[in-house]
Structures are given as structure tokens and as C-alpha cells.
Amino acid sequence: MDDARAARVAADPRYRELVRRRGRFTWALTAVMLVAYLGFILLIAFDKAFMARPIGAGVTSIGIVAGFAVIVLAIVLTGIYVRRAARDFDPLAEALRRERDA
Amino acid sequence: MRRGAIAVTVAAALSPAPAFADALAGQSVQQPTNWTAILMFAAFALLTLGITRWAARRTRTVGDFYTAGGGITGFQNGLAIAGDFMSAASFLGISAQIFADGYDGLIYSIGFLVGWPIILFLMAERLRNLGRYTFADVASFRFAQTPVRSFAAISTLTVVLFYLIAQMVGAGQLIKLLFGLRYEYAVVIVGVLMTLYVLFGGMTATTWVQIVKAVLLLGSATFMALAVLAQFGFSFEALFARAVQVKTDLAAAAGADPAGAAAKGRSIMGPGNFIKDPVSAVSFGLALMFGTAGLPHILMRFFTVPDAQAARKSVLWATGWIGYFYLLTFIIGFGAIVLVATAPRYLDPTGALLGGGNMAAIHLAHAVGGNLFLGFISAVAFATILAVVAGLTLSGASAVSHDLYATVLRKGAADPAAELRVSRHTVLVLAVVAILLGIIFEKQNVAFMVSLAFAVAASGNFPVLLLSLFWKGCTTRGVVAGGTLGLVLAVVLTVLSPAVWEKILGYPAAIFPYSFPAIFSMPIAFVTIWLVSLLDSSGRAAVDRGGFAAQQVRAETGIGAAAASSH
Numbered sequence: 001m002d003d004a005r006a007a008r009v010a011a012d013p014r015y016r017e018l019v020r021r022r023g024r025f026t027w028a029l030t031a032v033m034l035v036a037y038l039g040f041i042l043l044i045a046f047d048k049a050f051m052a053r054p055i056g057a058g059v060t061s062i063g064i065v066a067g068f069a070v071i072v073l074a075i076v077l078t079g080i081y082v083r084r085a086a087r088d089f090d091p092l093a094e095a096l097r098r099e100r101d102a
Numbered sequence: 103m104r105r106g107a108i109a110v111t112v113a114a115a116l117s118p119a120p121a122f123a124d125a126l127a128g129q130s131v132q133q134p135t136n137w138t139a140i141l142m143f144a145a146f147a148l149l150t151l152g153i154t155r156w157a158a159r160r161t162r163t164v165g166d167f168y169t170a171g172g173g174i175t176g177f178q179n180g181l182a183i184a185g186d187f188m189s190a191a192s193f194l195g196i197s198a199q200i201f202a203d204g205y206d207g208l209i210y211s212i213g214f215l216v217g218w219p220i221i222l223f224l225m226a227e228r229l230r231n232l233g234r235y236t237f238a239d240v241a242s243f244r245f246a247q248t249p250v251r252s253f254a255a256i257s258t259l260t261v262v263l264f265y266l267i268a269q270m271v272g273a274g275q276l277i278k279l280l281f282g283l284r285y286e287y288a289v290v291i292v293g294v295l296m297t298l299y300v301l302f303g304g305m306t307a308t309t310w311v312q313i314v315k316a317v318l319l320l321g322s323a324t325f326m327a328l329a330v331l332a333q334f335g336f337s338f339e340a341l342f343a344r345a346v347q348v349k350t351d352l353a354a355a356a357g358a359d360p361a362g363a364a365a366k367g368r369s370i371m372g373p374g375n376f377i378k379d380p381v382s383a384v385s386f387g388l389a390l391m392f393g394t395a396g397l398p399h400i401l402m403r404f405f406t407v408p409d410a411q412a413a414r415k416s417v418l419w420a421t422g423w424i425g426y427f428y429l430l431t432f433i434i435g436f437g438a439i440v441l442v443a444t445a446p447r448y449l450d451p452t453g454a455l456l457g458g459g460n461m462a463a464i465h466l467a468h469a470v471g472g473n474l475f476l477g478f479i480s481a482v483a484f485a486t487i488l489a490v491v492a493g494l495t496l497s498g499a500s501a502v503s504h505d506l507y508a509t510v511l512r513k514g515a516a517d518p519a520a521e522l523r524v525s526r527h528t529v530l531v532l533a534v535v536a537i538l539l540g541i542i543f544e545k546q547n548v549a550f551m552v553s554l555a556f557a558v559a560a561s562g563n564f565p566v567l568l569l570s571l572f573w574k575g576c577t578t579r580g581v582v583a584g585g586t587l588g589l590v591l592a593v594v595l596t597v598l599s600p601a602v603w604e605k606i607l608g609y610p611a612a613i614f615p616y617s618f619p620a621i622f623s624m625p626i627a628f629v630t631i632w633l634v635s636l637l638d639s640s641g642r643a644a645v646d647r648g649g650f651a652a653q654q655v656r657a658e659t660g661i662g663a664a665a666a667s668s669h
Contacts, residue, residue, distance in 0.1 A: 006652035009661060019658055026223045033223075037216045038387055044209065044373045045383035052205075052372020058339045059346045061371040067208045070216065071425045077219045078421045082414050085227075090411065093659040 009096055018092040025084060029077050040070050130275040130458045135282035138477030139484075143281070146318075146485045147295060153310045157303030164518045167304035167525060168235040168500050169405040174309055176412035180419020182309045183403050185316035186493055187214060187420075188427050190486040191272050191552075193319065194460045196428070200435025201443070201455075201462035204345070204370020207435055209377060211428035213387060217394025218424065222417040225395055227410035228571055228657040236497075237401040238505045241566050244649030245578040246642055248510050250566075253585050255505040257562045258398040260589065262498035263539075264551040264558075265399075266491060266532070270540025271548045273487040279457050280464065280480035285544055292488055293537040299492045300499070300529050305406055308496050312489040318482045320423065322475075323430040326463070329470035330437030345370060345439040352443065352453070370439070385621035392624065393556030396563030399497035410660055431463075438462040441469045491536070499528040550601040553618065557596060561588035561623035569631050571657065574650040577643040580635030588627025595619030 009015050043066070044051055051063030165171050174182070192214065200207030233239035238254030270289050277288030299307045334340035350367030358366060377383045394400065404413045442448045448456055448465040455461050467479040503525035508516035566585040569576045596602060598614035635643070656662050 003652055005661075006655045009655045009659065010651045015655070015659070019654070022658070030220060030223045033216060033219045034391075037212070037391060038384065040212065041209075041377070041383050041387040042380065044377045045380040048373045052368070054371070059343045059368070059371055060339050061205070063205055063372050064208070064342075067205075067212055068429075070212050071428065074215050074219050075421050075425050078222055078418050081219070081222055082418045085414055086411065096659045097661050 012096065014092055015096055018089060018096070022085075022089050025081070029081055033074065033077055036070055036073055040066055130279040130460065132278040132284070133280070133282040133457055136280060136477060136480060138473060139281050139480035140283075142477050142481035143484050146314075146481055150295070150307075150311045150314065150485075150488075151298065153314070154299050154303035154307040157307035157310065160306055161302070161304040164504075164522050164525075165234070166306065167522055168496070168504065169402070170305040170309055172406060172408050174406040176407055176415025177419055178309065178313055179403055179407050179412070179416035181316045181423065182312040182406075183400065183416060183420035184423035184427065185312035185319075185486075185489055186400060186403070187424050188316060188319055188486065189269070189272075189490050190276055190483040191268075193323070193431060193486065194276070194463050194483060196431045197435040197438060197463040197466075198459045198461075200432060201438045202459060203374045203376070204349075204436075204439075205372055206374050206376035208428075208432055209373065211431065213390035214394070215421065215424055215428060217391045218417055218421040220391060221395045221400075222414060222421075224568065224571070225401070226404055226413040226417050227660075229401060229404045230407065230410045230413040231657050231660045231663040232653065233405055235402070235405055235504045236500050237398055237563065237567065238501070238509075241563075241570055241581065242509075243570065244653045245570070245581060245646055247514070249578055249582045251505040251509050253566070253582050253589075254563070255501040255510075257558060257585065257589050258501035258505075259498055260593070261398055261555045261558050261563075262494050262501075262532075263535075265555040266494050266498075266536045267539045267543055268548045268551040268555075269487055269491050269494070270536050271543050271546070273484070273491075274540060274544060275460075276483060276487065279461060280483060286541060288484075289537055289540040292491060293533045293540070295488055296492045296495060296536075297529060297533040299488075300496050301526055305496060308489075308492045309403075309406060311485075311492060315482065315485045315489045316423070319486060320427060320430075322467075322479050322482055323427060323434065325475075326437065326466060326470055326479075327430045327433040330433055330441065330466070333441075341433070341436050341440065342371065345436045348439055348443055356453075379616070381621060382617045385616060385618035388624055389553065389556045389560045389618050389620035391560075392564045393558075393560035393620070396559030396567065397555070398501065398559075398563065399493045401563075401567075402497050402500065403493075409663075434463050434466060437470075438466040442466050445469065495529055495532050495536070498532050499525045502528040547605065550596060550599075550606075553601075554593065554596045557592040557618060557620050557623065558589055560620045561592040561627050562586070565624065565627040565631055569628070569635075573632075573635075574647055575635050576631065576650075577635040577638040577640075577646040579638045579640065579643065580631040580633075583634040584627045584629075584631030587630050588623050591623035591626060592619050595623060 044063070051061060051066065053062050054060060055062055055065055160171070161167055163171070196207045196210055199210065229237065229240050232243050236254070236258070238251050241254050242250035270292060273292045274285040274288045277283050278285055299311055331341065334344065346367045349370055350363045353366035354360065354363035377386070403416070407413050407416055442455070442462060442465045448469070450456055455465065464476065464479060468476040503521050507524045508514065508521045562585045565588055566581045570581055595614045596619055598612060599617060599619065600612040600615070601617065603609050603612040
């Protein structure tokens with residue numbers, strides 16, 4: 001791709017829209033994952049007793065539920081990104097690609 | 103028989119130096135020769151050599167060799183990626199840790215999983231759009247090729263070498279345990295088979311071996327977990343309650359007073375000694391989370407799919423499979439507490455596991471599936487190591503042939519046939535080195551090597567990739583200075599940490615008191631890249647910054663991205 005073409009795409013408002021929307025989404029999801037995981041690790045580091053407390057009458061602890069929640073969250077966030085990318089971002093990128101070929 | 107590997111695993115898992123469960127820690131005890139397992143493994147070897155033969159016919163060009171011609175689907179790649187993470191050590195090591203301490207094993211699993219969403223959000227599509235064969239293609243996209251490629255190649259080889267040694271030693275220990283064969287046999291068998299896959303079948307064979315193994319491992323782990331859960335009416339609470347009871351009874355039998363025994367029993371439901379101080383905790387978390395996003399053999403997998411959509415799908419599949427797998431290991435670990443720790447046939451007179459702590463999952467396989475299944479799971483565990491080392495070797499070879507030879511030495515004008523030849527020669531050299539180092543390190547605790555590989559990836563590769571992708575002001579000097587500093591710091595601080603300084607070198611007090619360097623080395627790398635780039639007023643820096651717009655257009659839209667397979 002030559003620089004003139006790149007500059008033309010870079011100046012396209014749809015491109016700027018794509019970069020801005022995807023960027024916002026990307027960093028938001030990254031922040032959610034980071035906070036959830038580091039929160040989990042810090043809870044373990046600072047309050048082991050809390051994590052060991054049973055959630056109900058049985059033995060299953062808050063820590064086990066929290067751990068599984070982090071695993072499920074990781075998979076769910078991944079799924080959300082893939083869905084949104086296919087629905088919102090791909091058509092924009094596709095339009096920009098097609099125009100460049102034409 | 104001594105408490106063997108479990109004692110070492112547990113000791114290593116305790117502070118000051120939590121070992122990475124991805125390396126089988128400690129010595130194992132040679133078991134009687136297990137012919138069922140050996141025959142089943144031979145069947146696996148034959149099957150994979152068949153795959154290699156088929157793959158060899160499809161491996162003609164450099165692109166075929168490095169990236170299977172870009173013709174792997176998202177689903178297939180997801181399974182292969184999951185296979186890279188479901189190593190024998192994470193299967194046996196994490197279930198062993200859960201068997202010993204309960205909850206702490208889960209902390210590992212989660213760390214290994216959370217890097218994947220990050221890879222998807224920040225890297226996967228952009229990598230696919232910008233690169234062809236190695237992550238250095240992406241890291242050096244708008245920079246001066248020679249310095250950035252040299253850094254990337256050195257960093258790749260560092261990660262690959264430490265990871266390889268850990269896997270080789272793990273293979274040797276495993277085969278003593280599972281097959282009852284000598285340590286050296288295992289190391290040589292792994293080295294030779296892996297060489298055949300990579301040399302002749304390239305990425306196609308490596309990927310399919312990984313897929314076959316991933317399916318076998320997921321299938322057998324599912325069977326074990328279901329067999330365990332079926333005994334408790336598919337109730338996790340019932341399984342946990344029984345495990346707590348078993349641990350309480352064992353503690354009481356060992357002479358604890360009732361209150362102490364009850365506390366010991368309940369302790370498996372909460373975090374134990376694995377995470378001690380907050381600094382090590384966060385450092386451990388950072389290394390696992392961001393190290394995954396900097397592992398060259400993992401990043402390379404994104405070049406095997408045709409486009410950015412497939413790259414995304416591979417991460418979704420991989421995250422799903424890896425998360426599911428760790429759920430299974432959790433059930434298997436607790437199942438072993440309930441079914442293995444109470445069965446005298448799996449224990450020596452002192453109550454320790456026969457063959458050492460890493461045998462928890464293996465004994466459980468026997469408890470739920472008899473001799474035949476025991477042989478099967480042993481063969482799968484060994485196959486797992488093979489698949490992982492093949493991917494590592496291919497990644498190391500591509501760094502030498504594509505980054506060092508073709509780009510740095512030949513300035514991008516290498517004859518493809520010559521590049522392929524260099525790559526294959528490197529595979530041979532790496533195999534010989536891996537076998538030799540595997541034998542040399544037999545008696546060492548190599549668990550720190552995997553954690554070092556992750557630390558290097560998080561402190562060197564990850565900051566370089568992230569800033570070169572997202573920050574316009576980033577320059578050649580910045581990434582080389584920051585990346586190199588991150589790499590060196592990760593290595594030096596690991597050597598000065600308790601795991602190496604005290605346990606291996608035998609000095610009294612470690613100079614660097616924490617177990618993981620990432621909390622220091624990673625931010626220092628980021629700041630260095632930022633500062634050096636900011637102060638960089640060279641002519642090259644202007645070119646670097648000027649290239650950002652074109653790089654971003656291609657990264658975000660795929661315009662101009664390397665086309666898929668030309669088959």
C-alpha cells in the first residue's frame with residue numbers, strides 16, 4: 001500500500017469512526033478484565049479469610065465462586081468482543097477495503 | 103518411597119518462590135515398565151508420523167513451512183492454541199497442586215486464562231493484518247529492520263530455550279513415572295519425534311499434532327471429570343464436602359487435634375500459602391496475563407489463519423477450551439482427593455502417593471477407568487509434551503531464519519529456498535541443544551524456567567508490541583532500548599530471586615526478594631521505550647513516526663495485508 005492511499009484512507013471519516021469506536025471498546029473491555037483479575041489476585045493477597053468463607057450452609061467458598069466467575073467473565077468478554085466486531089467493525093473495514101480495490 | 107515430586111512441587115509452590123505449574127517440578131521415581139502406555143504411545147507416534155507425511159507433501163514454500171500457508175481455520179487454530187496451553191505439566195501439575203492444597207491450584211489456572219481476552223482485544227487482528235511469519239514482522243513494521251529484528255530474535259530464542267528446557271526435563275521425569283523407562287530415553291524420543299514433525303511437516307504437521315493431542319486430552323479429562331461428578335450426583339458442593347471430610351480425617355489420622363484437623367480440612371476451600379505478599383501476587387498476575395500476549399510461539403499461531411476474523415475466532419475457541427480444561431482439572435484434583443487419597447493401593451506405607459505428587463491425575467485415571475485408561479492417559483500426557491516442543495522449535499527456527507538470516511543478514515533479499523534451508527538446519531540445531539540441555543538439567547528444579555519465559559515475554563516482547571501498535575511517537579531506538587532492558591531485567595532479577603539465587607545457586611539470602619520480576623521489569627520497559635522515543639530526534643525517528651498512519655490503516659482495516667494461502 002502506498003503512502004498516498006494510506007493517507008486517503010486515514011482521512012476518511014468512516015475510518016476515523018472505526019478506529020475511535022473499536023479503540024474505545026477495546027480499552028474498556030481490557031480494563032474490565034484487568035480490574036477483575038487484579039482484584040481477584042489482590043483479594044487473595046490481602047484477605048484470605050474472606051475468600052475462604054463458605055457462601056452458604058455448605059463448604060463451597062467465596063473464593064471458588066469468585067475464581068469461576070473470573071473464568072466465565074474471560075470467556076464471556078471474549079464472546080462479546082467477537083460478536084460486536086463481526087456486527088459493527090467488520091462492515092466498516094470491509095467498505096474501506098472495497099473502495100480501495102475499486 | 104519418598105514423598106517425591108509432590109513434596110518438591112508443594113515446596114516450590116510455597117513462597118518465597120511459587121513455581122509455575124507449567125513445568126513439572128522435582129524428581130520423579132522410576133516406575134515398573136508400563137507396556138499398555140508404551141503401546142498406546144506408539145500408536146500415537148505412528149498416527150502423528152502419518153500426519154507429518156501428509157503435511158510434508160503440502161509443505162513446499164517458506165509460507166507453508168512457517169504458517170501452514172495461512173490455511174488453518176479459526177476453530178482448528180483455537181484448538182491448537184488451547185493445545186499449546188494444555189501442557190502435560192499443567193494437566194498433571196495443576197491437578198497435583200489441587201490434590202495437595204485445594205484452592206491454590208485454581209489461582210494458577212485463572213492466571214493462564216486471563217491473558218487470552220487481552221490478546222484478543224489488543225493483538226490478534228492487528229497481528230494478522232500486519233505480520234506474515236513472526237511477531238517481529240509486526241514489532242518492526244515501521245522501524246529500522248536490523249536492530250528491532252535482532253532484538254526480537256534474541257528475545258524469541260531466550261523464551262524458546264528456557265521453555266524448551268522445562269518441557270524436556272518434564273518429559274524425562276514424566277516417562278520415568280508413566281512408562282517406567284529411563285530419563286534419557288524420553289528426552290531423546292521427544293527430541294527425535296519433534297524434529298521429524300517440524301523438519302518435514304512444518305507448521306501444518308505441528309498444528310495437526312497439537313489438534314489431535316488437544317482433542318485426546320480434552321476427551322479423556324472430560325471422561326475423568328464426569329466419572330468423578332457422577333459419584334456425587336453431579337453436585338460440586340457434595341464433591342467439595344467429601345474432599346473436606348477426607349482432608350480432615352487424614353489430618354486427624356496424622357495426629358492433629360479435632361479443631362486443627364477441621365481447619366486443615368477446610369483449608370482446601372480457600373487460598374493457602376501460594377500467594378504471600380501483595381507485590382509477588384501482582385507480579386505473578388502481570389507475568390501470566392501479559393506474558394501470554396508476548397510468547398512468540400503463541401503469537402506465531404495468528405499467522406496460520408487466513409484473515410483477522412479467523413484470528414478472532416481462534417481466540418474465542420481457545421479461551422473456551424482452556425477455561426473448560428481448567429474446570430476439568432479442578433474437578434480432577436478434587437476427585438483425586440476423594441478417590442485416590444483414600445485408596446491404599448495408590449499410597450505407600452507413609453500415606454504418600456506412589457510415584458510422587460504429580461501422579462494424582464494418573465492414579466485417578468486408574469481409579470475411574472482401570473488399566474487400559476491409565477495407559478491411555480499416560481500416552482496422552484507424553485504426546486502433549488511432544489506437541490508443545492514442536493511449536494516452540496518452529497518458533498525458534500523462524501526467528502533465526504526469517505528475522506536474523508533473511509532480514510538482518512540478507513537485508514530482505516534472501517532466496518526463499520535458502521531461507522527454508524536455514525530454517526531446517528536451525529530445527530536440527532535446536533533439537534540437539536534441547537536434548538543436551540534436557541539431559542544436563544535432569545537433576546535441577548526447572549520450574550523457574552517457565553516463569554522466566556513468561557517474565558521475558560511480558561517485559562520484553564509485550565511492551566514493544568503494544569507501543570509499536572498503539573503509540574505513534576514510538577521509535578526504533580525506543581523499542582530497542584526498552585525491550586532489551588525489559589529482557590535483561592527479567593533474566594537478571596529472576597537469577598537474583600530466591601528460586602535461583604537460594605535454591606539453585608545455594609547462596610544464603612536472595613538479593614531480589616520477590617518471586618516474580620514482572621512488576622518491576624515490565625513498567626521499566628514501558629517507561630524506557632516512552633522516554634527514549636520521546637527524546638529521540640534522529641532522522642530515523644521521523645521516519646518511524648511518519649510510518650504510523652500507514653501501519654494503523656493496515657492494522658485496523660487489513661488493507662494490504664498479506665494474502666492467505668496460494669494453494
